[in-house]
Amino acid sequence: MSEVLVLVDHVGGSVRKTTHEMLTIARRIGEPSAVFIGQLSDDAAGALRQYGAAKIYVVDPNALGPYLVAPKAEVLAQLVGSVTPAAVLVSSSAEGKEVAARVAVRTDSGIITDAVDVQPEGGTPGGAPVTTQSVFAGSYTVQATVTRGTPIIAVKPNAATPERAEGAGTVENVPVSISSSAKGARMTGVEPKKASGRPELTEAAIVVAGGRGTGGNFEPVEALADSLGAAVGASRAAVDSGWYPHSFQIGQTGKVVSPQLYVATGISGAIQHRAGMQTSKTIVAVNKDEEAPIFELADFGVVGDLHTVLPAATEEIEKRKG
Amino acid sequence: MNIVVCVKYVPDATGDRRFKPDNTVDRAAVDGLLSELDEYAVEQALQIKEKQGDDTEVTVLTVGPERAVEAIRKSLQMGADRGVHVLDDAIAGSDALATSLVLAQALAKVRSAGGWDLVLCGMGSTDGAMGVIPAMLSERLDVPGATFGSSIEVDGDTVRIRRDGDTATVTAEAVLPLVASVTDMTGEARYPSFKGIMAAKKKTVETWSLADIGVEPSQVGLSSSWTAVESTEARPPRTAGEVVSDEGGSGAKALVDFLTSKKFI
Numbered sequence A: 001m002s003e004v005l006v007l008v009d010h011v012g013g014s015v016r017k018t019t020h021e022m023l024t025i026a027r028r029i030g031e032p033s034a035v036f037i038g039q040l041s042d043d044a045a046g047a048l049r050q051y052g053a054a055k056i057y058v059v060d061p062n063a064l065g066p067y068l069v070a071p072k073a074e075v076l077a078q079l080v081g082s083v084t085p086a087a088v089l090v091s092s093s094a095e096g097k098e099v100a101a102r103v104a105v106r107t108d109s110g111i112i113t114d115a116v117d118v119q120p121e122g123g124t125p126g127g128a129p130v131t132t133q134s135v136f137a138g139s140y141t142v143q144a145t146v147t148r149g150t151p152i153i154a155v156k157p158n159a160a161t162p163e164r165a166e167g168a169g170t171v172e173n174v175p176v177s178i179s180s181s182a183k184g185a186r187m188t189g190v191e192p193k194k195a196s197g198r199p200e201l202t203e204a205a206i207v208v209a210g211g212r213g214t215g216g217n218f219e220p221v222e223a224l225a226d227s228l229g230a231a232v233g234a235s236r237a238a239v240d241s242g243w244y245p246h247s248f249q250i251g252q253t254g255k256v257v258s259p260q261l262y263v264a265t266g267i268s269g270a271i272q273h274r275a276g277m278q279t280s281k282t283i284v285a286v287n288k289d290e291e292a293p294i295f296e297l298a299d300f301g302v303v304g305d306l307h308t309v310l311p312a313a314t315e316e317i318e319k320r321k322g
Numbered sequence B: 001m002n003i004v005v006c007v008k009y010v011p012d013a014t015g016d017r018r019f020k021p022d023n024t025v026d027r028a029a030v031d032g033l034l035s036e037l038d039e040y041a042v043e044q045a046l047q048i049k050e051k052q053g054d055d056t057e058v059t060v061l062t063v064g065p066e067r068a069v070e071a072i073r074k075s076l077q078m079g080a081d082r083g084v085h086v087l088d089d090a091i092a093g094s095d096a097l098a099t100s101l102v103l104a105q106a107l108a109k110v111r112s113a114g115g116w117d118l119v120l121c122g123m124g125s126t127d128g129a130m131g132v133i134p135a136m137l138s139e140r141l142d143v144p145g146a147t148f149g150s151s152i153e154v155d156g157d158t159v160r161i162r163r164d165g166d167t168a169t170v171t172a173e174a175v176l177p178l179v180a181s182v183t184d185m186t187g188e189a190r191y192p193s194f195k196g197i198m199a200a201k202k203k204t205v206e207t208w209s210l211a212d213i214g215v216e217p218s219q220v221g222l223s224s225s226w227t228a229v230e231s232t233e234a235r236p237p238r239t240a241g242e243v244v245s246d247e248g249g250s251g252a253k254a255l256v257d258f259l260t261s262k263k264f265i
Ligand SMILES: Cc1cc2nc3c(=O)[nH]c(=O)nc-3n(C[C@H](O)[C@H](O)[C@H](O)COP(=O)(O)OP(=O)(O)OC[C@H]3O[C@@H](n4cnc5c(N)ncnc54)[C@H](O)[C@@H]3O)c2cc1C
Pocket: A210, A211, A212, A213, A214, A234, A235, A236, A237, A238, A249, A250, A251, A252, A253, A254, A255, A265, A266, A267, A268, A269, A270, A271, A272, A273, A276, A286, A287, A288, A289, A292, A304, A305, A306, A307, B036, B037, B184
């Protein structure tokens, strides 16, 4: 079977769940090869093998220099040239999509982004990838294929349930030569963000989000989130007001989440917000306006003031958990 | 300096967006407008122009059907200087790679005409929302790319952007010429003023065909795209569930009962 290249999504060397998902998807289409840009630790190699990586291509990050995205894409495009894989999978983050876009141009290949599922054609293992995307604010489901070149697919978090499978994970170091044109945009500063200690927004099973209705006080939102083991999200109104960082924004210009449970509090439910949460399994809303559009899509709603409903609910949950 | 802003004409997101039987977007069903996310790019171009002084020219470029000229008009009303509309029936149904080819060829023509130093894009179109065209243009034009700027600043021939990522905030710089894209974090776009609306009437919009920019019709369009949409299906609309009011403080308990019944607790 042909190789399927999976660009490993990791933070500071520790492999993210999206990578396990992509390796799981890769096995449907061919033999997964992980491409790791960074210093490969034993832990990281172990994680990649556990999810079936037959090969691990390692790229020395120092060889790429302090430049934005382009060098990563160049190495990946070089690998596509030498390996001729059945497909390339990257995670559908801002950076992942940029890598994918550049590789697509360089290898003259079709690209599909934001895939929420990838299956082999006809359900036959080893078949060409058929992707599922959710478009128009989640109101349509679209299936697509790549018809030219190597399918380059950017995969969203939670696109598959990670399944373990032992892979040989043979390590191969990739020689790197970066052209001068990939060195055009140089990073001058990197300021890591503090971890919130909560689950990652796009990976979380439960998300509790707050909007303008919080009036700037996110404490009740965070407390409810913590009682449920949930991630915290925010509407753009809350982000624009400076109440919560942009990386927590849900919607068209923020994150698109699809958790088991989404709790919208003090959020009206504008189309641009819905674009980021409409495909959640279960939606619950708390809003003091019974006419708020969010109730049109909520499986359960409470008309009330979030500043009293949320703390009471948190207390009740803690009590029931014992 | 010369700036080209790439703007897209998109179906209004608040309308009932649909697909046609051939699985392309039904652009006639819903009114179109200048993609709101591209307004931020126009705004940044105008702010750069204001800082640079009057010899800076802002050209807006769009690839799209007849009515896409409305996206150019709006940009001109905001203050851009001139427009270029690439219009050709053969373009219909193009995917991102094909669209980027057309844009890159048009930009190459602008380059040979008066040139450009900076190409500015939005972070993503509000219909396709892939956010990949700027990176593709950087590759095709072989100039550096700095995407998803939450701020952008031009200082001589150096451009600095700030990128507010998930795990880190990154600052980067590049030397012109450059392709950049900006996010909605760069700040509200201006509304066209009455004066701007009047002035826009006198500004020129050139219309170019594929032949004008040296693209063969067979290189673009639905049948020669790099991807194919196999099927489109409307998701059943979500229906409203039970809504209770928090009378006498009963809301929280009802909420927790619901969560318990769904096994979230
Ligand atoms: C191009 C574009 C992109 C956009 N992208 C996004 C995006 O990514 N994400 C996003 O969220 N928005 C986005 N928006 C903005 C969007 O249109 C809405 O303006 C925004 O979602 C509104 O946020 P909100 O619901 O918090 O605020 P509002 O619409 O003001 O709603 C606040 C709600 O809180 C309720 N409320 C007030 N007080 C209380 C209380 N004490 N208890 C309970 N309820 C209370 C009110 O009844 C109201 O329903 C975008 C807009 C544009 C044009």
